[in-house]
Amino acid sequence: MVVKVVSKKFDIPDYHKLEVAQKNGAYSSIEKLFTMKPDEVTEEVCKSGLRGKGGGGAACGPKWKLMPKDDPRPAYLIVNGDESEPGTFKDRQIFQYDPHLLIEGIICSSYAINAHHAYIYIRGEYKFFSDRVDEAIQEAYAAGIIGDSVMGHDYKMEITVHRGAGAYICGEKSALIESLEGKRGHPRLKPHGKECEWFFDNPATVNNVETIATVPFIVENGYEAYTAYGTEKSPGTMLFAMSGPVKNPGVYELAFGNKMIDFLNEVGGGMRDGKKLKAIIPGGSSCPILTAKEVESAVLDYESMWDVGSTLGTGGMIVIDEDTCMVEAAKNLIEFYHHESCGQCTPCREGCGWIDDILAKILAGEGSKKDIDTILDVCVSLNGKTICVFAPAVKDIIQSMVQKFPQEFEAYFKN
Ligand SMILES: Cc1cc2nc3c(=O)[nH]c(=O)nc-3n(C[C@H](O)[C@H](O)[C@H](O)COP(=O)(O)O)c2cc1C
Ligand code: SF4
Numbered sequence: 001m002v003v004k005v006v007s008k009k010f011d012i013p014d015y016h017k018l019e020v021a022q023k024n025g026a027y028s029s030i031e032k033l034f035t036m037k038p039d040e041v042t043e044e045v046c047k048s049g050l051r052g053k054g055g056g057g058a059a060c061g062p063k064w065k066l067m068p069k070d071d072p073r074p075a076y077l078i079v080n081g082d083e084s085e086p087g088t089f090k091d092r093q094i095f096q097y098d099p100h101l102l103i104e105g106i107i108c109s110s111y112a113i114n115a116h117h118a119y120i121y122i123r124g125e126y127k128f129f130s131d132r133v134d135e136a137i138q139e140a141y142a143a144g145i146i147g148d149s150v151m152g153h154d155y156k157m158e159i160t161v162h163r164g165a166g167a168y169i170c171g172e173k174s175a176l177i178e179s180l181e182g183k184r185g186h187p188r189l190k191p192h193g194k195e196c197e198w199f200f201d202n203p204a205t206v207n208n209v210e211t212i213a214t215v216p217f218i219v220e221n222g223y224e225a226y227t228a229y230g231t232e233k234s235p236g237t238m239l240f241a242m243s244g245p246v247k248n249p250g251v252y253e254l255a256f257g258n259k260m261i262d263f264l265n266e267v268g269g270g271m272r273d274g275k276k277l278k279a280i281i282p283g284g285s286s287c288p289i290l291t292a293k294e295v296e297s298a299v300l301d302y303e304s305m306w307d308v309g310s311t312l313g314t315g316g317m318i319v320i321d322e323d324t325c326m327v328e329a330a331k332n333l334i335e336f337y338h339h340e341s342c343g344q345c346t347p348c349r350e351g352c353g354w355i356d357d358i359l360a361k362i363l364a365g366e367g368s369k370k371d372i373d374t375i376l377d378v379c380v381s382l383n384g385k386t387i388c389v390f391a392p393a394v395k396d397i398i399q400s401m402v403q404k405f406p407q408e409f410e411a412y413f414k415n
Contacts, residue, residue, distance in 0.1 A: 001266055003229060005237045006213050007253040010097040016132055018139040021100040027145060029220035033108050034153045041112035041219060048223035049235035050215070053090075054080050054171070054208030055284060055314045057302050060215075066196040067113045067203050076204040077110045077118040078180065078197070079212050081133075082164055082171030084123050085284035086336060088316035090239035090251050091209035095122070095129035098213070099136035105212035107150055107157055108219045113205050117158045120209075121176050124166035134161050168340040172388050173197060173206040175342065186342050187388035210239055230256035234301035238312075244319030245272045256301035260290075263300065264319065275321040279404075283313020285333055286393030288400035289320075310400075326405040327412060330398060331359040337394045347381040348391035354378050355398055362412045372409055375402055 004010075014020045021027075033041065046061030067075055079102070083091045094102055106118045122130040137159050140146045146157040162180055164170045170179045174188035177199050197204040214236070218226050227235040234256035240263065241251045247269030254263060260280065264270065271277055277292045288310040290298055298308045305312045320329065338352040355378055358371045375398065382395040402409060 001254060001258055001262065002252050003237055003255050004253060005217050005226075005229065006094065006101070006210060006239060007097075007251075009101070010093060015097060016099055016136060018100060018136065018143060018145075021098075026100045027104050027151065029104060029108060029216040030145075030151050030153075033111055033219050034150075034155070036219070038112050038114055041108065044223050045112065045215060045218055048218045048226040049233075050211065050218060050226065051234070051236075051302070052208055053210035053214075053238060053314065055085065055286070057312060060207065060211055063196075063207075064109075064113050064205060066194055067205060068196065071203055073202045074117065075113055075115040076199045076202060077106060077113060077115040077212075078173075078177065078199065078204055078206045079106060079118060079120040079209055080171060080173065080176060080206055081120055081122040081126070081129075081209045082168075082176060083126070083209075084166075084168040084171050084340075085286060085314050085316060086333065087243055087281065087318040088241055088284040088314040089243075090241050090315065092126060092129045093239065093251050094209050094213050095126070095133050099133045100140070101213045101216065102133065102209060103136060103140050103146065103159065105215045106159055107146065108215045109205075109207065109212050110157060111155060112215075115205075116156045117160070119180060120159065120161045121170070121180060122161060122163050123171075124164045126163075130161055130163050137161065167342075168336075169342045169388075169390060172390065175388070176206065177204065184342075186344055187390070189387055231301050231303075233303050238300075238315045240300065241314075241316040242268045242319065243317070245275055245321045245323075246270065246319050247272050254300060257304075258300050260295050260298040260300055260317070264295070264317075268319070271319075271321055275323060277319065278322050278324060279320045279326075281318040281320070281397065282310050282315075284316040285318060285336075285397055286390075287311040287313045288396045289404060291404050311396075326401055326408040327359065327363055330401045331356070331363060333397060334359055334394070337390070341390065345386040345391060347378075348386050348394070351378045351382045351391065352394060355394075362409060365412055367409070367413055369410075369413065372402060372406070375399075 050060040052058045170185040172187045175185040179185035230236045334356045338356040343349040379395040379399040382391040
């Protein structure tokens, strides 16, 4: 079931070192890259159906096409390595085991959008990973892979690593850019139409680490090699993280279209200590929870996850067993969101706090049915009325936990 596209070289000892990486084929897409025109690279990525792996699943090629043509201002590629979503720990595998693949992906993607400077924004807590990426970048500069010329080609490429300060909201692309510009990481109001991002008023594209690390495979092997994996509507592969009480937690690359329950049992080794599965939060914590029954029919691709009423998100599956109390799990999550809300929008700033307070009250045995109604009412206010989708995501997870496991909340009223 496990396939190796992005993770192909993860197991080679010391592969993060340039010398080892080059002996094993790193940067092999670059020769072909410069035989193509930038628009041809974008077209290839469009045909591959590559979608963003940062949670939203936006089509990558069409997004690159939003970059203005013939604009005299410099263009930028911004790589989102904030990775602060609970249950999500896949980008750091790329940082740790194959940072040169990320650099190769940055060269390919920058060339497609005519950017000569890329920033990698890495979450503040990822010091080890950020140091590792920094070392790889220094090696790449010293070897002439990046710098004034990319491997002898007439293309200048600079890469800068920027470490965040530990705020989840800085993973939201416009908050990330604000932070990169030296300001407080507040999401920006969204434009009415589709357009690129703006970094110091210059055109920019923001992509997730894994998205960018997938591009060299497509450039080198052609889009058909990528669409050979996955389903017709969700082509390709994804790094799925699995955490919780399973026998083999970890990060595994799968083609889209596998059954979630097979992934859990065959790759994850099934539940630990003979416990029963209660639920799975499928895509990092910001999406509706699935009951064990729903998990049985869930398939790991974008469309199928919508069919079961959730989303694929970042592919970070949080597995929950029969011993876990849903009220405590909901409290744990809302404490995180309450703390991480940037506070610009009243429904989000106040709503997360109210839900946090109400869940504390329920856990203390002082709750009633009215409190559940209030939580669900606050969830309505969280949805669709805020600057960014942080608040709707909180609504998704909390509302689904309350609606799918009402008996667990009610048990606190009685006892
Ligand atoms: C609250 C919030 C946090 C986010 N955190 C991340 C993150 O840590 N990494 C990431 O790649 N995308 C994150 N995103 C999604 C980004 O806004 C953006 O869609 C993504 O980086 C685009 O890259 P992609 O199209 O390659 O996925 C977050 C979105 C929201 C609303
Ligand atoms: S929804 Fe929440 S996190 Fe997003 S901008 Fe509004 S207050 Fe900030």
